[in-house]
């Protein structure tokens with residue numbers, strides 16, 4: 001019995017029809033792995049060739065009924081493999097205009113498979129608000145008119161009460177309903193397909209929620225060998241202090257002191273990176289949260305780490321405590337009030353907005369205001385203002401009506417604010433200052449969906465280190481061919497984790513590609529040799545590149561915001577560093593087998609079996 005379920009579910013919202021379809025061919029699984037790779041392939045094959053030729057047109061298309069949304073667990077999702085509670089969603093992004101895959105957790109992906117499906121493919125647009133109720137026995141499109149306007153928490157509670165505690169609810173909040181391009185989809189109120197606007201795509205389809213449940217067994221093809229390799233991976237997780245202790249106790253906020261010490265923590269919209277004293281950092285650190293406010297932790301299905309933290313603070317139980325949010329609403333805004341930081345994250349959770357983008361947007365608004373470029377009515381450290389503006393973004397009111405569109409669009413409207421808009425391809429930057437780490441800037445610039453630390457986990461490797469990272473590459477500012485090769489390796493590793501689907505935090509352990517190939521083979525029964533797995537990772541990354549090229553992205557879009565190439569890091573552990581992205585990009589294209597225009601060379605697409613796709617796309 002394989003961990004692949006052998007069926008997909010196709011939902012046509014325009015026709016109001018749901019059909020079960022045959023499973024996916026074994027060769028396609030092998031070539032695109034699952035999750036991120038296969039989910040996007042199901043979109044590329046469906047659309048054929050982008051019916052647009054510029055990124056702006058792509059962003060518009062993303063909110064049309066022609067955009068397809070794929071909920072795609074991976075072949076390891078829902079198995080006993082460590083951290084296998086993860087799954088992917090794929091779509092054309094309304095924020096970046098690129099092809100995109102976001103990863104989330106909880107039990108949602110596992111239950112998609114227990115309902116019997118490898119993927120749920122959603123097309124078209126319903127004529128009124130609806131939600132999907134999917135189990136092994138029934139698959140139905142139900143009326144969601146009475147849910148429209150409700151927050152994530154309210155929607156989840158209503159649907160859980162109606163369909164039972166054992167179901168898992170994925171839903172959007174008011175931000176998604178309004179198609180705000182920073183809107184996310186929340187699963188079980190706590191795990192978000194956060195980046196690049198998945199929630200807006202649901203909103204554009206009038207899809208409020210998906211309720212999923214199932215009891216079907218997820219098989220394992222070779223139980224003994226699977227157990228053996230999984231035991232090894234669990235031991236490696238335990239052995240490494242980051243995964244075996246720090247993330248388990250303090251959650252992802254454990255990174256605050258680490259990143260601050262290295263001078264990689266963005267401060268005040270990256271204008272004062274490094275300018276946070278130890279004492280100030282302590283006020284919003286993992287240690288502070290753990291000692292004073294912790295009331296519990298949450299873990300995705302089958303995760304021995306459990307990095308999510310729930311806090312009790314100022315008389316409120318607040319569930320959204322993560323490093324990126326603590327950066328975004330804390331150091332990034334000159335705010336050291338732990339309640340404001342946590343409450344702002346909680347509001348993002350309620351309205352259904354990506355916390356990274358929202359924090360970044362506030363940093364843009366504050367710097368624009370302080371430097372006199374445009375008055376958004378909010379300045380550094382204004383705690384009350386932070387909560388007010390996050391709420392306004394959530395409701396699409398006041399300054400939130402403009403800010404909800406993301407920093408790229410705001411800067412287009414107010415060109416004098418352009419220098420403060422920290423985005424790549426329209427996607428807002430996350431917490432890490434790319435000047436301080438050669439390779440991180442490159443990872444951001446060449447990520448298929450814009451500024452994203454998760455599509456090449458160089459941050460983890462250069463500030464936390466892994467036992468497989470060559471020591472000299474941990475020198476953060478070194479830029480040489482080895483660093484470029486390592487960045488490419490990390491991009492490929494992320495393809496695997498996003499496609500299998502497993503948690504990217506495994507990249508912080510010495511789990512190797514041989515272990516991954518073995519895990520894949522023993523779970524699925526598909527014979528996957530290590531070299532084939534490496535080839536598939538490279539194939540997915542290059543296929544994403546071809547799609548983005550056909551969407552009108554060019555070499556000029558592979559860049560970082562101007563600040564990072566013109567201003568040195570001003571303070572702290574990385575003082576004086578600057579991004580050498582131009583040089584890095586040139587080396588990267590050569591190393592990848594791309595032309596100087598960033599186009600995969602014909603020999604490469606032939607080698608990766610991507611010629612058919614390339615011809616179809618006309619790249």
Ligand code: SF4
Pocket residue numbers: 083084085086105298299300303304305306307308503504505
């Ligand atoms: S480490 Fe955190 S994000 Fe990763 S699988 Fe575990 S609980 Fe989920």
